Amino acid sequence: MKSAGHTSSLFHRAAPVTLILLLLVAAWYVAAYALNAPYQRDLNARQGVTVTTGELVAQTMRQQKPTMPAPHQVAETLWKTTFGVPVTSRRSLVYHAWVTLSSTLLGFVFGTLLGVVIAVGITHVPALDRSFLPWIITSQTIPMLAVAPMIIVILAAVGVTGLIPKALISTYLSFFPVAVGMVKGLRSPEVMHLDLMHSYDASSWQTFWKLRVPASVPYFFTSIKVAIAASLVGAIVGELPTGAVAGIGSKLLAGSYYSQTIDIWAALIAGSVVAMLLVALVDVAGRLTARAMGARPS
Amino acid sequence: MSEKPVISASGLSLVFATHDGPVHALSNINLDIHEGEFVSLIGPSGCGKTTLLRVIADLEQPTAGTITVNGMTPHQARERRAYGYVFQQAALFPWRTIAANVGLPLEVMGLDKAEAQRRVKENIALVNLAGFEKKHPWQLSGGMQQRASIARALAVEPAMLLMDEPFGALDEIVRDHLNEQLLKLWAKTKKTVVFVTHSIPEAVFLSTRIVVMSPRPGRIHEIIDCNLGADRPLEIRETLEFQRIAQQVRDGLRAGHSYDD
Numbered sequence: 001m002k003s004a005g006h007t008s009s010l011f012h013r014a015a016p017v018t019l020i021l022l023l024l025v026a027a028w029y030v031a032a033y034a035l036n037a038p039y040q041r042d043l044n045a046r047q048g049v050t051v052t053t054g055e056l057v058a059q060t061m062r063q064q065k066p067t068m069p070a071p072h073q074v075a076e077t078l079w080k081t082t083f084g085v086p087v088t089s090r091r092s093l094v095y096h097a098w099v100t101l102s103s104t105l106l107g108f109v110f111g112t113l114l115g116v117v118i119a120v121g122i123t124h125v126p127a128l129d130r131s132f133l134p135w136i137i138t139s140q141t142i143p144m145l146a147v148a149p150m151i152i153v154i155l156a157a158v159g160v161t162g163l164i165p166k167a168l169i170s171t172y173l174s175f176f177p178v179a180v181g182m183v184k185g186l187r188s189p190e191v192m193h194l195d196l197m198h199s200y201d202a203s204s205w206q207t208f209w210k211l212r213v214p215a216s217v218p219y220f221f222t223s224i225k226v227a228i229a230a231s232l233v234g235a236i237v238g239e240l241p242t243g244a245v246a247g248i249g250s251k252l253l254a255g256s257y258y259s260q261t262i263d264i265w266a267a268l269i270a271g272s273v274v275a276m277l278l279v280a281l282v283d284v285a286g287r288l289t290a291r292a293m294g295a296r297p298s
Numbered sequence: 299m300s301e302k303p304v305i306s307a308s309g310l311s312l313v314f315a316t317h318d319g320p321v322h323a324l325s326n327i328n329l330d331i332h333e334g335e336f337v338s339l340i341g342p343s344g345c346g347k348t349t350l351l352r353v354i355a356d357l358e359q360p361t362a363g364t365i366t367v368n369g370m371t372p373h374q375a376r377e378r379r380a381y382g383y384v385f386q387q388a389a390l391f392p393w394r395t396i397a398a399n400v401g402l403p404l405e406v407m408g409l410d411k412a413e414a415q416r417r418v419k420e421n422i423a424l425v426n427l428a429g430f431e432k433k434h435p436w437q438l439s440g441g442m443q444q445r446a447s448i449a450r451a452l453a454v455e456p457a458m459l460l461m462d463e464p465f466g467a468l469d470e471i472v473r474d475h476l477n478e479q480l481l482k483l484w485a486k487t488k489k490t491v492v493f494v495t496h497s498i499p500e501a502v503f504l505s506t507r508i509v510v511m512s513p514r515p516g517r518i519h520e521i522i523d524c525n526l527g528a529d530r531p532l533e534i535r536e537t538l539e540f541q542r543i544a545q546q547v548r549d550g551l552r553a554g555h556s557y558d559d
Contacts, residue, residue, distance in 0.1 A: 211391070217393075
């Protein structure tokens with residue numbers, strides 16, 4: 001009974017998603033034709049060939065460097081560079097994804113720790129509450145693309161290169177949602193619960209561990225879901241200005257240097273897949289934690 | 299009643315400063331409560347009955363007058379865990395099991411594990427929740443949750459219970475049932491109970507004394523003795539004596555302008 005309900009709910013959730021995906025792919029094909037056709041018509045005219053509309057459509061779907069690659073071209077490249085080459089090869093997307101992932105995860109861990117520390121500070125030190133939040137909000141309005149090269153250059157000047165500088169850019173982007181979410185979470189206990197702890201003459205340390213921390217757990221998972229996606233963006237952005245030789249960011253950069261639009265799109269999709277997997281992983285971790293904490297199954 | 303009162307308030311006032319000017323939540327309260335009494339505070343919203351309870355519990359600070367709890371200031375009494383407080387809602391922590399919720403104050407007090415376990419078991423049995431130790435709050439009905447919160451208050455083994463409309467959010471059938479159980483519990487444990495309510499039958503059924511309060515400013519209008527004897531089945535509410543006291547409470551509320559527009 002329970003498993004049947006589960007399957008049908010899975011179906012009910014999967015069906016709309018699949019439908020949207022199909023619509024997107026269809027729109028993508030239309031866009032590929034519309035964007036590639038002018039160049040193809042131009043080319044055909046210069047070469048003096050006349051083609052039927054059907055042939056023109058087919059031609060727009062197999063250009064070497066299309067303005068807009070067709071979905072199957074991207075899929076083919078994705079397949080080849082994911083499964084067709086050894087994962088240690090520099091042509092492998094898995095290799096590049098792993099490079100980006102490793103700095104994403106490192107930056108995410110740093111960012112989460114930093115965000116939690118800031119949130120604890122803000123909720124427990126009134127001076128920080130008043131002085132800190134405007135600054136961390138300001139920190140997020142600075143365009144990352146402009147700051148990232150400076151971080152890389154400055155750190156390189158003091159001898160820090162490799163994974164750490166990229167991870168720090170992820171940290172910069174990911175601490176913010178965690179700090180904001182955890183401030184809200186640590187302040188989420190009801191007045192009644194706080195009064196209850198007060199009536200037991202609980203220390204603020206006890207109130208923190210026995211009430212504020214457990215109450216903030218759902219907020220924690222919501223914010224790290226945002227933070228891990230931001231970390232990935234940070235890692236990719238960190239790879240762009242560094243002339244990085246590996247990573248999804250470097251694939252994007254190389255693709256744009258050589259107008260390899262298909263490669264760019266393949267790398268973009270690889271990045272999205274990694275992001276989805278990471279967010280899904282956090283989601284599952286959140287659900288398991290909620291269940292372990294006795295939450296009502298939803 | 300020659301012994302010293304457990305709770306003694308004299309000239310007690312509390313003024314809240316608000317944006318619309320001062321609000322006189324409590325005005326010149328004089329009240330002595332003795333050991334083993336069951337005292338109900340009754341009155342309409344805004345009469346200060348909950349505020350008075352919160353002052354006793356050291357959750358609010360009076361602005362004038364004196365109050366002692368067990369001969370100490372409310373602050374000292376709270377530090378010594380002189381009372382168990384039961385809120386309008388059960389206020390159980392959703393991530394803790396019933397047993398862990400009842401054990402919460404004992405953890406805070408730093409009681410050793412064996413003693414804590416004994417008290418948790420004993421008090422869960424006392425409120426008839428044995429067998430539900432491992433359940434989480436959402437798996438229990440509202441009435442059972444409130445019983446668990448009473449067990450949690452009792453686990454501290456306080457000399458008195460402060461109860462702020464503990465059954466106000468429950469339906470009448472559950473409320474009747476819990477009233478009966480609370481009375482048995484009171485007879486068994488001999489604790490002093492201060493009970494805030496806005497239900498006349500509940501106050502008359504449970505109390506040894508009823509403090510009728512009136513609003514604007516919050517003050518004591520009248521104190522009515524109420525002793526229906528130790529053995530009180532729910533049916534006692536049909537007796538003349540019960541109805542006479544209920545009428546007296548109602549008259550007190552009316553004289554205190556509680557029924558004014």
